[in-house]
Amino acid sequence: MKKEYISLMAGMALLLGNQLAQAQLVIDGATFNNYGAVSNRESYTAVTATASGAYTASSGAVFEHYETDANSLRVNNSYNANGSGGSTDNFNGPAGAAGVQGISGSVAPNFSTLALKNGAASAFNLTNTAGANVFTTATFENGITTTVRANAATGALRFQPGATYTGGLTDAQHVDGYVSKIGNTGFVFPVGSSADLRTLEISAPANADAHLSVAYASDLGEAPNTPSPSIKRVYTAGSWDWVAVTASTIDLDVTVSIPNVAAFESTASNLRLVGWDGSQWLDLSGSANASGVAENSTLTGVVPAGAAISQIGIGSIQDLATTPDLRPFTIMSNVTFSTAETVRPFTVRLRNMRTGTVASDLITVRLYKPTPGSVIALTGASAAEWTITNSGTYYTLTTNTDIPASPLGNSITATVSIASATPSGTYPLRVFIPDLSGGEVVADNVNNNLIIQVFKNM
Known part of the structure; x- marks a missing residue:
C-alpha cells in the first residue's frame, strides 16, 4: 500500500x-x-x-x-x-x-x-x-x-x-x-x-x-x-x-x-551487598541482613553519597573452604611381572586432601584390577587405617582418618598379584577417587584418575 x-x-x-x-x-x-x-x-x-x-x-x-x-x-x-x-x-x-x-x-x-x-x-x-x-x-x-x-x-x-x-x-x-x-x-x-x-x-x-x-x-x-x-x-x-x-x-x-546463592554461600549471615568503586568491592551492608540464601531473598546495603559505585553485587565475608583435589600418585619401582615374580609392592599417595573429614563423608579410593584374576592386598599401617572390599573389577578402599592437606599427604601401601598363567602383555593398574569422596564436590576425573601400565612377561 x-x-x-x-x-x-x-x-x-x-x-x-x-x-x-x-x-x-x-x-x-x-x-x-x-x-x-x-x-x-x-x-x-x-x-x-x-x-x-x-x-x-x-x-x-x-x-x-x-x-x-x-x-x-x-x-x-x-x-x-x-x-x-x-x-x-x-x-x-x-x-x-x-x-x-x-x-x-x-x-x-x-x-x-x-x-x-x-x-x-x-x-x-x-x-x-x-x-x-x-x-x-x-x-x-x-x-x-x-x-x-x-x-x-x-x-x-x-x-x-x-x-x-x-x-x-x-x-x-x-x-x-x-x-x-x-x-x-x-x-x-x-x-x-x-x-x-x-x-x-x-x-x-x-x-x-x-x-x-x-x-x-x-x-x-x-x-x-x-x-x-x-x-x-x-x-x-x-x-x-x-x-x-x-x-x-x-x-x-x-x-x-537475590538469585539462589546457596552454592556460593550457604550461611545467610555471611552475605553482604557489595559495590565496585573501580578498584575493589566495598562492603555496603556493614553487617548481616540477608533474609536467606534462596531465590528472592533480600539483601540490603547503603550506597554512600558521592561514592563512585558502578556495579552492585553479592559478596561473602567467609573464605571458601578448600575444595579437595584428591590427586593420586602411584609409585611402583618395578612394573614388570614375570612367571617367577607375580607379586609387586606399590604405593598410592593422596595429596591435597581436606582435613576434618568425618565418618559421614568417607574418603574412598578405587583400585582397579589389572587383570580379572589379580589380587590387591593392603600392607603395613594401611591395613589398619583403611578398609578394603573386593568389588568385582576393582577394590574399594575407605577410611575415616583425616588426610592432611600437605605436599606429602597420605600413603597407602599395598601389593598387587598377577597370576602366572596370565598371558604376556600390558595391563593397566588404575587408581580412581570418585566424586564426593572425602568432601569432593566438583567432578575432576582428570586429576582424580591415574593409570600406570604394568607388563607381564612369560
Whole structure:
C-alpha cells in the first residue's frame, strides 16, 4: 500500500478526532496534533528527521498502536505525548493480536501513559538510541521489555519525577535492560535478565534531579578480586549495573532480590551487598541482613553519597573452604611381572586432601584390577587405617582418618598379584577417587584418575 505522508505547510497542523490511519503513518515536515483518538493498523508509524516533523498529543488523547511491523514506532524527531491534560499510547499488538512490537529511532519519545498490551508472552523492544520517557505511568501487560544494553543509560526506559508503573514484577514480565529513575522518590527497578526478575529498590534521594539507571545481568561485569578487607568472595553469576547519571546527594538504602546463592554461600549471615568503586568491592551492608540464601531473598546495603559505585553485587565475608583435589600418585619401582615374580609392592599417595573429614563423608579410593584374576592386598599401617572390599573389577578402599592437606599427604601401601598363567602383555593398574569422596564436590576425573601400565612377561 502506498505510504501516507502527513506533510503540511509550516505553521499548520492536522487535527485528528476518532480517525483511523489506513496506511503507514509517516509524519514528515509538519506537526501532527492529536486531541482525540487515532489508531494505526498498518505497518508502522514514523516521525521523520525532516525539520518541523513532530507528533504532539494532549487533552486525554489516545493513540492505539496496532502496527504490524516489529519496529512499530519509529521516532527520529519530536514525539511529545505528554501535553497538557495528558494522553495515552496503547501498544495493542500487531493488528490487535499478540506479537512483538517496539520503538526505534534516534529521538526519545515522551509518553504520559504508556501501556504495553501486545501480549502476555510477547516482547516489546526499545531500540531507540535515546531511550524513552514516561511522565505519568507505564503499564506492563506484555512479556519481556528489552532495551539495548550496549547503550546503557542513554537507551533506557526512563521514569521521570513522580512517574510510576504497574506490572513488570515477575520472571515472565520485566525489563531485560536498563531502567532509569529521575527525581526524589523511592523506586523499585523492575529489572531482570531473560526469564529471571531481580529487582533493586532505592530509598528516596534528596535532590529532585537525581538520575539513576539500573540493569541486572547474570554475570559479574567487573573483576572478582576482593581487596576490601571484610569481603572474601564475590558472586559471579549475577549483579546490577549502577549508573549514577546525576548522583544522589544523600546516602541511598538499596535492597535487592537475590538469585539462589546457596552454592556460593550457604550461611545467610555471611552475605553482604557489595559495590565496585573501580578498584575493589566495598562492603555496603556493614553487617548481616540477608533474609536467606534462596531465590528472592533480600539483601540490603547503603550506597554512600558521592561514592563512585558502578556495579552492585553479592559478596561473602567467609573464605571458601578448600575444595579437595584428591590427586593420586602411584609409585611402583618395578612394573614388570614375570612367571617367577607375580607379586609387586606399590604405593598410592593422596595429596591435597581436606582435613576434618568425618565418618559421614568417607574418603574412598578405587583400585582397579589389572587383570580379572589379580589380587590387591593392603600392607603395613594401611591395613589398619583403611578398609578394603573386593568389588568385582576393582577394590574399594575407605577410611575415616583425616588426610592432611600437605605436599606429602597420605600413603597407602599395598601389593598387587598377577597370576602366572596370565598371558604376556600390558595391563593397566588404575587408581580412581570418585566424586564426593572425602568432601569432593566438583567432578575432576582428570586429576582424580591415574593409570600406570604394568607388563607381564612369560
